[in-house]
Amino acid sequence: MAKTNPGNFFEDYSVGQVLHHAVPRTVTDGERALYHALYPARHALYSSDEFARNCGLPQSPIDDLAAFHVVFGKTVPDISLNAVANLGYAEGRWLRPVYPGDTLRAESGVIGLKQNSNGKTGVVWVRTRGLNQRDEVVIEYVRWVMVRKSNLDAPAPETVVPDLKKVLDVGDLVVPQGLDFSKYDFAQSGESHRWDAYNTGETIDHVDGVTVEEAEHMLATRLWQNTAKVHFDLTFRPEGRLIYGGHVISMARALSFNGLANAQMIVGLNGGAHANPCFAGNTIKVWSEVLDKAETGTPGIGALRLRLVATKGGEPFELRNEDGKYLPNVLLDLDYWALMPM
Amino acid sequence: MAKTNPGNFFEDYSVGQVLHHAVPRTVTDGERALYHALYPARHALYSSDEFARNCGLPQSPIDDLAAFHVVFGKTVPDISLNAVANLGYAEGRWLRPVYPGDTLRAESGVIGLKQNSNGKTGVVWVRTRGLNQRDEVVIEYVRWVMVRKSNLDAPAPETVVPDLKKVLDVGDLVVPQGLDFSKYDFAQSGESHRWDAYNTGETIDHVDGVTVEEAEHMLATRLWQNTAKVHFDLTFRPEGRLIYGGHVISMARALSFNGLANAQMIVGLNGGAHANPCFAGNTIKVWSEVLDKAETGTPGIGALRLRLVATKGGEPFELRNEDGKYLPNVLLDLDYWALMPM
């Protein structure tokens, strides 16, 4: 019984190594519809082909986060099957929209390694890239995870900790070719607030909430071909199936429509923490904070740097306790850049 | 924290006002497949492109009720976010089939207002139209809801109660261009009963039932971009998430296949009441009554006026108690016109 993939252990990684992840995936109108069934997604650029064409794109792209999840899912068997913890994200960039019919594959380069002092685990940093059928990079991001050692006697590798940007500069962000908000229809997008209306430091309570169900998060996580046992197998984790962190991200982003309807495209991921685990029965509510604003250089298109916080049940609108630890009701603390009409 | 949409209150409406609802939506084969996963839908015209072509259409349309739900969903943030009750429907007409690839938007005109004597709420009548990307009206209907006032001091508007048809005349119904049942395949449609076989006053017990689940009604309601909190947020409604009335309508219509397999297209909605709330765990069973029959003027195509009743658990096949109130097991009482081969 040795033909199954045991996943990689800490000692299997080396800096400079490149992993070509299986399985390529064609995304279609089916994935697009399912995204709208799984999340209360309403951003007009992704909902209406006509709206997208009016913004200079050939049609609605697949949701930016759906593209992220497809790429992420491919990395799980190679990167996080034996992970103890998903520690962070950085330098995430969306470089090209993904359209129905595109086929995505993924590869990761190991850019950092650090064995923990206990000798039983270590941290692995990878830079993952998602590519389409024309070998164009559509997304890239850095992720680091704590991974178990299988052979505790394996020597510790040389410690390499990559130097990562805390926050992407606006110049790092890629405005999709052709994107043009000059004929943007604010009546159809759902809100009149444009980039100019948001102020750094402003917070927005997005009001709406969704009580999540087992069937839903498993449908989503399977759709992204994420195979981590903890999400599916109650005998593996009798205390409750852990909801894929990306499910919380997509739910939170969709819920943020109400107040950020014109934050149309996600183009940068500065960082993120899954502060506490999410389980079926939790009610996800969301608030945002405007962390920064910048002009992109493309006329009429501004960038907002936003903190997206998902909580169980909403209030209080605080992140941390006196000791600097995340409050127990905080599920997600995400830092991203979005494009908005000016 | 003021960028979110609080919805409209009674005093925000005026007769003659037109609301252009966000967000346009492109429907695709994905929505079509999801409709078949969410409901036991089997009407052949919507199941098979070949069957549809054999009936003179270019391919299978998106289910008539899916088109209705997409249009209805868009109106929720503007019409019923602060509604106390959904009071009724009238003069609903399907004017053109919706096909995969079409993009729908919606607008509503306020056609009636009546403040209630308590001064805290009022009834708003709107005529809603769904339009495709060619600005053709695909569906229109009147709906009235009871809406809260926010400012109790706001003056009562002049009372305007629209004069609505209790029942659409057969001449009001639109037979889709090209529809032709002359080569209709009764073996493939599932039943041999044609229009001629149904008699006014006849009732049909559709036998089948579905016990509904939380995940399913939320997937459906999100798919139609309906944002009403009561359907999703258990902290908002701890006594149980209320199932979107349209979910019950679609479930009931699909279950009515068994006995009405040839009632292919819904073309008119005369009225409807959500008699009692539906919750996860309820088992929806359905019976129909033939209320009327008419020839459409298009050769070979008849219209049946049908009452569609959804209940919790089936029997008894009665609607009301001695006082004229709906029995507690009745969920839906819908009055519609369908097209059928003669």
Next chain:
Amino acid sequence: MAKTNPGNFFEDYSVGQVLHHAVPRTVTDGERALYHALYPARHALYSSDEFARNCGLPQSPIDDLAAFHVVFGKTVPDISLNAVANLGYAEGRWLRPVYPGDTLRAESGVIGLKQNSNGKTGVVWVRTRGLNQRDEVVIEYVRWVMVRKSNLDAPAPETVVPDLKKVLDVGDLVVPQGLDFSKYDFAQSGESHRWDAYNTGETIDHVDGVTVEEAEHMLATRLWQNTAKVHFDLTFRPEGRLIYGGHVISMARALSFNGLANAQMIVGLNGGAHANPCFAGNTIKVWSEVLDKAETGTPGIGALRLRLVATKGGEPFELRNEDGKYLPNVLLDLDYWALMPM
């Protein structure tokens, strides 16, 4: 109330009879995406259009089992609505891939009848064929079910028990036209094991498991337009909705990816037993046994005959007790042929 379909009873069948099943169904990218949401399906040929093209096909087919379920679903109202038990499958062959846009219909010929000695039930054997819009047979299989008599006085038919192959010969299997594994990408498929690496008698524990939910199996079963009450109506079966056996087959096949990633196409079904009923809350785990190996005659394409066993919870990896009866944790025992690169 007599317009609904009561289904056929044992006395309604005669050997040589052909049943043309309603309702034809067009399958699309929507069904393809839903298949990936419902099952942890990762076989590359079905996941990536590019991978499929690299293997000589025009694009990814609809999953072989999805095609089976669509065809099977159509037979339920005519064959198994009054069935007491689904007794077996034999001589199942996939003759042509099904692609998005294809429309499937089904017909069955009655090939055997045997009334049981109690006089109340009998066994019906049917050979079912699924056809596409070009009247090409895409799938065929034999199935036998025990069906109730309605009229106990109806005379017993002459007993005809068809002579069925216990196992299909490799020569019975159809390699899809154009299929070519000469440029097969083992990095992208997920595993390096080719046909040559598998040995008869070898068993594989596929490790992964999924705890199944009510909403999921109902979504799937509806998607295939299977109308059997036992899967949907808790008032009809208060002890729990029975999960459609095909849902367990698809879940098991998808879970077998881990260790059989290159067993790309199912081309033959030798037999199968739903050993014990499956209910929501069960955790499906899977193991396989290599029963046989053969060359197909097409260069580079081998066939593996596999036993696929789904269990509740995994171990022990045994099928039967001392008396030859299935162990209570065994859900499925399936015997099939798959194509694999050599």
